[in-house]
Amino acid sequence: MTSQPYSKTELMICVAARLFQDGTTAFIGTGIPMLAAMLAAKTHAPGVIPVFEFGGTGAILDKLPRAVGEARTFHRAVVASGICDTMETGQRGFIDYGFLGGAQIDQYGNLNSTTIGNHDRPKARLPGSGGGNDVGSLCWMTVAIMQHDKRRFVPKVDFITTPGFLTGPGAREAAGLPRGSGPINVVSTLALMDYEPETCRMRLVATHPGVSVAEVVANTGFELILPDKVGVNEPPSETELRLLREEIDPQRLYI
Amino acid sequence: MQIIEQGLGELIQPPDLEAFREWNRTQKSRRLIDKRMTEAEAISRFVTDGCYIGTELYGTVRCPMSLTREVVRQRKKNLRVCGQGVAELDLWLAAGLVKKLDITYIGLEVYGTSHALRRAVESGEVETCVEWSNGAISWRMKAAAMGVPFLPVRAMLGSDTFKYSAAKVVADPFTGMKLCLLPALILDVGLIHVHRADCYGNAQIDGISGFAAEMARASKRLIISAEEIVPTAEIRKSPDRTLIPYYLVDAVVHAPFGSHPGEMAYLYERDDAVYREWIEASKTPEGAQAYLDKYVYGVKTHQEYLALIGKERLAQLVEQRERRE
Numbered sequence: 001m002t003s004q005p006y007s008k009t010e011l012m013i014c015v016a017a018r019l020f021q022d023g024t025t026a027f028i029g030t031g032i033p034m035l036a037a038m039l040a041a042k043t044h045a046p047g048v049i050p051v052f053e054f055g056g057t058g059a060i061l062d063k064l065p066r067a068v069g070e071a072r073t074f075h076r077a078v079v080a081s082g083i084c085d086t087m088e089t090g091q092r093g094f095i096d097y098g099f100l101g102g103a104q105i106d107q108y109g110n111l112n113s114t115t116i117g118n119h120d121r122p123k124a125r126l127p128g129s130g131g132g133n134d135v136g137s138l139c140w141m142t143v144a145i146m147q148h149d150k151r152r153f154v155p156k157v158d159f160i161t162t163p164g165f166l167t168g169p170g171a172r173e174a175a176g177l178p179r180g181s182g183p184i185n186v187v188s189t190l191a192l193m194d195y196e197p198e199t200c201r202m203r204l205v206a207t208h209p210g211v212s213v214a215e216v217v218a219n220t221g222f223e224l225i226l227p228d229k230v231g232v233n234e235p236p237s238e239t240e241l242r243l244l245r246e247e248i249d250p251q252r253l254y255i
Numbered sequence: 256m257q258i259i260e261q262g263l264g265e266l267i268q269p270p271d272l273e274a275f276r277e278w279n280r281t282q283k284s285r286r287l288i289d290k291r292m293t294e295a296e297a298i299s300r301f302v303t304d305g306c307y308i309g310t311e312l313y314g315t316v317r318c319p320m321s322l323t324r325e326v327v328r329q330r331k332k333n334l335r336v337c338g339q340g341v342a343e344l345d346l347w348l349a350a351g352l353v354k355k356l357d358i359t360y361i362g363l364e365v366y367g368t369s370h371a372l373r374r375a376v377e378s379g380e381v382e383t384c385v386e387w388s389n390g391a392i393s394w395r396m397k398a399a400a401m402g403v404p405f406l407p408v409r410a411m412l413g414s415d416t417f418k419y420s421a422a423k424v425v426a427d428p429f430t431g432m433k434l435c436l437l438p439a440l441i442l443d444v445g446l447i448h449v450h451r452a453d454c455y456g457n458a459q460i461d462g463i464s465g466f467a468a469e470m471a472r473a474s475k476r477l478i479i480s481a482e483e484i485v486p487t488a489e490i491r492k493s494p495d496r497t498l499i500p501y502y503l504v505d506a507v508v509h510a511p512f513g514s515h516p517g518e519m520a521y522l523y524e525r526d527d528a529v530y531r532e533w534i535e536a537s538k539t540p541e542g543a544q545a546y547l548d549k550y551v552y553g554v555k556t557h558q559e560y561l562a563l564i565g566k567e568r569l570a571q572l573v574e575q576r577e578r579r580e
Contacts, residue, residue: 030364053389054313055463067364069316071520071577074463082464084397087390091409110414114386119419125376125384127362127369129416130339134390137410160415175413176424176433253365 006236008189010244010255011208013039014236016099016145016187025049026097027090027135030068031254032145033099037061038248039240051095053131055081064249068131087131090138093178098139100132104157105144107201107222108171109164109183111136112157119159129161136162137177141184148188153220165200191216192233196225206231256428262420264385267335267355268307270439272404278475283502289454290507291484294325294557297506301476302326305333305354306443309474310340312465313389314364315517315525318342319448319480321510321557327352328551337392337440341369342517345533346551348375349543354382357440359389363534370537386419387411391437393466398439400472407434445474448513449499450522452481456504457490457497462520464498471499480510482522510557512569524575526568 013035020026020040028037028050037050038061049058052065056074065072074080089095102111103126113132117123136142142164146152164183166172173179182200186193191207203225207216213230236244249255292300302308308326310319323343326334327350337357338344344361347353348371361372375381387395390410398406411417412424412435423436447467452458458479460467471477479499484507490497513519516529529550536542554560561569 052463054316054465066525067314067316069313069463069465070518070525071462074520075577076580080463082468083389083393083466084469087393087410114416119384119415121379122377124368125373127372128358128360128384128386129388130360130362131389133388133414133416134410137388137412137414138390159419160413162416163413166413172413176409176435177412178409 006241007255010236010241011233012145012187012189013244013255014240015192015208015233016143017043019143019185019187020045020048020097023047024096025051025094026099027051027053027095027139029099029101029131029135031101034065035244035248035254036099038064039243042243042247043240051086051089053086053134054083055086057081057086064253066253087134087138090134093140095139096141098135098142100135100142100144100162101146102132102144102161104152104154105146105186106154106157106164108166108168109144109186109195109202110157110160110166111144111162111164112159114159114161116158132162136164138181140181142182143185143187144183146186146188148190148216149219150221153222155222165195168200169198190219193224201225203227204230206233208233209235256425258423258425259433260424262417262422264419264421265383266421266438267357267383267385268440268442270399270404270441272402272439275399275441275475276402282475285502287455287501290456290504291454292506292508294321294508294510297478297508298322298325298329298331301478301505302331302444304331305335307335308444308446309337309442309470310343310446311467311470313339314341315530317448317460317465317519318514318517319446320515320517321513321560322446322478322480322508323347324551324560327547337442339389339392342530345369345371345537346547348372348381349537350547351380356381356384357387357392358384359387359392366534371543374540385421386416388416391420391422392440393469395437395440396466396469396473398437399441400469404439405436407436409434411435440473442470442474444476444478445470446478447471447499448480448510450481450519451483451485452479452507453485453487453490454507455487455501456499456507457487457501458499458504459490459496460498468498471503476505477503478506478508479504480508480513482511482513482519484509512561513557515564520577521579522576523569523572524577526564526572529564
């Protein structure tokens with residue numbers, strides 16, 4: 001516990017970092033996932049193997065990468081290969097976790113980062129899949145990291161860029177996606193969620209300190225499953241905050 | 256094989272494998288020929304209006320920017336582009352050169368969505384966006400590199416990325432499992448920036464190789480720009496490092512700091528000041544035009560461009576580079 005004030009973003013990074021398991025492989029995208037991976041590697045998961053889609057595997061993340069292809073993503077790495085190699089490694093079942101973001105998410109964990117509105121004449125053209133679709137298709141477990149509001153947590157995403165559970169139980173396998181793969185968690189600015197196994201619908205696990213269940217519900221555009229007991233996430237520890245501020249993002253690019 | 260589903264997107268560049276073999280037989284010399292030339296000559300000889308063109312790598316990393324700027328300078332039009340290029344495609348979109356996109360990701364990474372992309376697509380100036388993942392577009396080039404018409408993969412399935420692609424879903428004739436078939440992508444022109452090459456085009460890259468090996472083998476015309484031109488003896492000393500052999504290459508352009516304002520692994524850091532200048536400028540069409548006037552139309556060659564950036568600034572970027580340790 002700590003008495004230091006902290007930002008929502010710092011807390012979100014800490015909650016995401018705690019999901020990394022030591023001795024596992026994880027696809028890391030640009031932004032918050034990079035900070036979370038670094039924090040995990042500096043605390044409870046020194047043996048986490050970051051995989052960056054354009055070819056860096058097993059980098060020592062001394063300095064925060066700002067892009068998925070930059071030299072810091074293969075700094076003292078075990079291999080610097082190319083994108084076909086990393087994606088095929090995922091396709092063979094070697095990548096445990098994938099950390100993803102998006103502009104919209106629905107109750108089944110489908111993510112949109114392509115268009116708002118109609119695809120062919122969009123209201124807003126967003127960047128597109130990038131490696132997102134591959135990561136959401138091929139990793140065993142995916143974690144989405146999102147700002148939490150009704151514009152982002154929507155009943156139906158405008159475009160399924162990256163598959164979550166699609167339309168519910170059995171839909172991934174029916175579409176041909178690898179058996180036993182899929183989303184496991186969502187870390188937002190308000191809470192930690194998982195998915196109810198029977199329905200594949202998003203379920204509240206724990207709110208962030210100072211956030212009420214009602215606030216989470218009010219900021220979610222679909223019916224969130226509420227368990228009998230909702231936990232409260234631990235606030236950032238002094239160690240976590242010091243690492244984030246002094247070692248991971250001293251220039252405060254994200255936090 | 257029965258087709259279970261197919262994407263609605265246009266197959267912008269249908270592959271013709273027999274024609275590709277013929278091309279490689281008749282249009283690609285096996286002789287060691289000195290292919291060194293300037294950006295202006297390479298682009299005017301090999302890039303035509305309406306051609307299908309691609310760049311490698313991604314974001315601001317190892318981008319063929321001196322070649323990209325020359326394409327803008329020569330105002331090549333109606334380009335059909337495959338794209339995960341961020342710094343490169345942003346310039347082409349802002350200059351109004353792009354007609355069709357096989358899009359994977361065009362955005363500014365940590366700096367958000369691309370203003371140039373939004374304007375070009377939302378206005379309808381880009382006629383069509385066919386969706387793919389980064390893996391998918393690289394595998395499409397890999398299929399062409401293998402000389403086969405498609406590759407089966409387990410990504411894209413079940414998504415709208417598939418629905419708005421030109422891929423197909425079939426049942427695997429061996430196991431019955433559903434697979435996504437990605438059509439081979441044979442580019443008219445590929446642009447790749449490398450660390451070193453000899454005058455014939457034998458090219459080596461340090462650090463991650465992205466999809467350079469695949470794009471080089473999938474391109475009918477391949478323009479290489481290199482930070483350094485080395486004697487062939489250097490290449491022959493470590494042939495295991497050669498990613499792109501000379502016979503794939505049509506032009507070799509000596510372009511030190513060729514990725515600027517992007518970065519080059521172990522050589523120089525990204526020039527964030529100039530990159531941010533673009534991001535600010537590109538918020539409006541007028542701003543984008545002013546940037547192009549200053550950094551592209553206002554200089555005749557890559558050497559003039561580097562003089563505009565200044566020796567001192569470039570030396571700083573070298574100093575800030577990520578080092579091998």
